[in-house]
Amino acid sequence: MLDRLPYDVQLAILRLLDVKDVVRICSTCTALHRFTRDRSLWHYALSRLLYIFPQPYLSRRLEELPVDELKAYVVHSAQLDARWHRVDYRPRLIRNFECDSAVEHVNLVAGGTWLVVVLYDGSLQLHELGASAPAVTLSHSLTEEESVFYLSSRLSFTDDHEDLLILQMGVRYNQCNIYVYHVSVVDPTPTFRLFGKISVAGSIWCCASGGRYLVYGLDSGGGEMVLHVCSIGADSTEQQRPQLSMNIGAWSADEDFSISVLSDHQVLLTYHGGLSIYEIPPAPPDATQARRVRPVWSRRCDIGSGIYRISSLSWDAHRHPVVVIGTHALHVLRPDDGMGVDYREIPYPLPSGSELGYMGLGSVGLRRAIWDITEARNGALHVHFRTYSLPRSILDLREDDPDFGREALGMTGRIGSFMVALDLEEHLVNLCLEESSGRVCLLLNNIVTGARRISVIDAV
Numbered sequence: 001m002l003d004r005l006p007y008d009v010q011l012a013i014l015r016l017l018d019v020k021d022v023v024r025i026c027s028t029c030t031a032l033h034r035f036t037r038d039r040s041l042w043h044y045a046l047s048r049l050l051y052i053f054p055q056p057y058l059s060r061r062l063e064e065l066p067v068d069e070l071k072a073y074v075v076h077s078a079q080l081d082a083r084w085h086r087v088d089y090r091p092r093l094i095r096n097f098e099c100d101s102a103v104e105h106v107n108l109v110a111g112g113t114w115l116v117v118v119l120y121d122g123s124l125q126l127h128e129l130g131a132s133a134p135a136v137t138l139s140h141s142l143t144e145e146e147s148v149f150y151l152s153s154r155l156s157f158t159d160d161h162e163d164l165l166i167l168q169m170g171v172r173y174n175q176c177n178i179y180v181y182h183v184s185v186v187d188p189t190p191t192f193r194l195f196g197k198i199s200v201a202g203s204i205w206c207c208a209s210g211g212r213y214l215v216y217g218l219d220s221g222g223g224e225m226v227l228h229v230c231s232i233g234a235d236s237t238e239q240q241r242p243q244l245s246m247n248i249g250a251w252s253a254d255e256d257f258s259i260s261v262l263s264d265h266q267v268l269l270t271y272h273g274g275l276s277i278y279e280i281p282p283a284p285p286d287a288t289q290a291r292r293v294r295p296v297w298s299r300r301c302d303i304g305s306g307i308y309r310i311s312s313l314s315w316d317a318h319r320h321p322v323v324v325i326g327t328h329a330l331h332v333l334r335p336d337d338g339m340g341v342d343y344r345e346i347p348y349p350l351p352s353g354s355e356l357g358y359m360g361l362g363s364v365g366l367r368r369a370i371w372d373i374t375e376a377r378n379g380a381l382h383v384h385f386r387t388y389s390l391p392r393s394i395l396d397l398r399e400d401d402p403d404f405g406r407e408a409l410g411m412t413g414r415i416g417s418f419m420v421a422l423d424l425e426e427h428l429v430n431l432c433l434e435e436s437s438g439r440v441c442l443l444l445n446n447i448v449t450g451a452r453r454i455s456v457i458d459a460v
Contacts, residue, residue, distance in 0.1 A: 011035070015044055019078035042070035049077055053366050054320065055436050057110040057185070079460040080438040084368050085389040085414030093458040094420060095129075101450050103443060105430050107164065112437030114185045115454070116164060124164070124181065126190050129456060138181075138192045164192070176200045178216060180209045180232055196232025198241070210261025213280070217259060225251035226290045227259070227267065229280055244283045245290035248276075258308040260322060266296075266335055270324055272305040274298060275343075277335060297341045302328050309362040309371060321394055325364050325371065327356065330413065332394045346391055349412045356386070361428060365435035366390070372428055373417075383428050383442070387416040387459075420457065425449075 005013075014022050014035060022045075026036045035041055043062070050059050058073070065073075083089060105118040109126075117125040122140035166179040180196040196214050205225065207216035214230045228242040248269075251257075257271040269276045276295040284291060304327030311323040321342075324331040334342040348356060362371025369388040391413040423446065430443035438459040445452050 011038065011041060014041060019045065019074055020082075023075070036071065037067055039067040039070065042067060042074055045074045046070050049074065053436075055110060058436070076437070076460065080368070081389065083416075083460050084387050084438065085416040087416050089416060089418050089459075091418055091420075091457045092460050095456045097454045097456070099443075099452050099454050101452050103452050103454075106441050106443045106454055107432050108434035108439060108441050109183055109185050110434065110436065111185065112434035112439035114190065115441065115456075116183060118166065122166060122179075124166075124192050126183070126185070126192065128190075135190050136192060176202070176204045178204070178207055178214065180214055196230065198230055200228075206257055206259050208259040208261050211264055213261050213264070215259050215261055215267055217257070219251075220247065220290070223250055225249070227278070229267075244281065246278060246281070246293045247290040248278065248293060248295075256305065256308075258310060260310055262322065262335055268322060268333070269295075270303060270308050270310060272303050274300040274303065275324070275331065275333065277333075277341065297335075299343055301331060301345060302326060303331065304328075304359065307359070307361060309359075309364045309369065311364050311366060320366060323364050323366065323369075323390065323394065325359070325362060325369055325388075327359060330390070330394075344394070346393070346412060348388075349415060359386075361431040363431060363433035364388075364390075365433065368433065368435045368438070370431070370433050370440060372431060374428070381424065382419050382421050384419050385417060385440075387418065389414040389416070418459075420455065 010032075014025070017025070022035075022041070026032050043065075046058075046062065046065075050062070099117070100119070102120040103117055104120050105116075107116040107118075108114070109116055113129055115127045115129060117127060117134070119125070124136075124138040124140075125134035126136040127134045164181045164183050166181070176199070178196075178198050178200065179194065182193045182195050184191050184193070196209070198214065198216075200216065200218065202218045205217040205219065207214065209215075209232070212231055212233055214232050216228055216230075218226050218228055220226050225248050227246045227248060229244050229246070230241065231243045255271055257269050260268040260270065262268055262277070265280050267278050267280060269278070276298040278293055279296045281291060281293070303324060309325035311321075321332050321334040324333075329348065330346040332344045332346065336342070350356070356373075358373055358375040360372035360374060362369065364370075367390050369390060370385055371388075372383060373386050374383045391411055393411050420442070422444065425446050425448045426444045427447060428442060429445045429452070432441050433439075434441075440457040440459070442455040442457070443452065444455060
């Protein structure tokens with residue numbers, strides 16, 4: 001009956017179905033099978049996904065993708081939604097790569113086929129998975145007075161690019177260099193581009209980049225925390241100075257926190273006891289004087305201590321909510337231009353009386369999250385991960401939304417798990433997730449030999 005309708009009517013009907021039903025219907029007969037080659041059908045489906053769950057690198061290529069790639073992206077996404085929350089599932093593929101013992105961090109770049117490697121001296125490498133050598137190496141030459149005392153990296157996303165932020169401590173603990181690079185694998189030549197640099201006298205507590213800003217927290221010396229805001233950009237890659245400074249008041253030296261730059265006007269602080277949003281005021285004539293500020297919004301809640309798992313796509317947060325994985329619940333914020341905040345605390349879908357337990361290294365996106373729970377299995381010769389399909393309610397998706405089957409994304413989310421075998425004496429150093437591909441990357445270290453390896457895991 002369906003194949004007797006006009007072609008455009010059939011196409012309109014198929015657009016109302018989820019991916020699984022489209023594939024099933026198109027396999028029933030030759031007449032309907034032709035829709036598997038209809039580019040407009042898969043273009044429409046992928047466009048819907050990108051509107052709800054943005055992937056900037058993919059959006060830029062959308063119009064040039066052939067029908068086979070469009071279909072593959074849509075089907076792969078549906079398979080991930082169906083599998084990510086299964087309990088003790090077996091990943092489709094695990095690949096191991098030996099690496100230099102000087103590797104400190106690894107980060108998957110959007111798309112999941114490129115890997116950023118950060119070395120101990122601050123040098124950067126860009127690897128295409130499976131390649132025998134890095135496609136790009138950016139060496140960081142240390143002077144005789146310099147040495148890397150502490151190094152950390154953080155990858156964040158905006159609608160236009162990916163930022164790799166490097167915090168590199170100098171030979172003295174109170175001297176620090178912060179670098180912000182743009183990472184590009186879409187252009188004909190993969191590149192790192194230095195987007196901002198600042199040298200700081202003092203002990204940096206935390207830093208983040210977003211849009212045209214770099215923000216870092218620095219102890220005032222009197223027990224108070226000052227957030228310094230620097231304007232960065234491709235045309236100003238020389239050493240920067242703070243554009244303005246905000247004194248947020250007393251802060252304990254034992255209190256860890258994380259910064260997220262939400263927009264040109266707002267900064268989010270996440271700490272174990274709650275969340276606070278501060279408005280970035282206009283730059284004063286005297287940037288050396290810290291302006292005392294109070295949060296425009298705050299909420300006391302139990303986030304948990306130590307490691308903060310916050311969605312990396314925080315820029316323009318009124319469109320894409322900020323997701324924070326807490327110890328006892330999911331915390332979702334969607335600020336608006338009027339300085340209001342839609343805040344939701346969503347309990348995890350656990351049986352009555354049960355708890356998540358230990359939460360180690362982790363990563364969270366807009367629809368998927370993962371964290372290490374190895375201690376829950378006594379640290380035997382494997383690492384155990386909890387996976388979480390985030391609730392569709394955080395993006396106001398209806399229960400009957402055609403893009404997502406009811407069994408894939410629940411209104412309160414779904415929890416799953418998988419396990420990866422380790423070598424003797426290995427432990428987890430670094431974990432990252434590229435959620436569009438469902439690819440997870442681990443950096444593992446042998447505590448006896450010092451040897452390191454990279455493990456890349458494909459969920460489907």
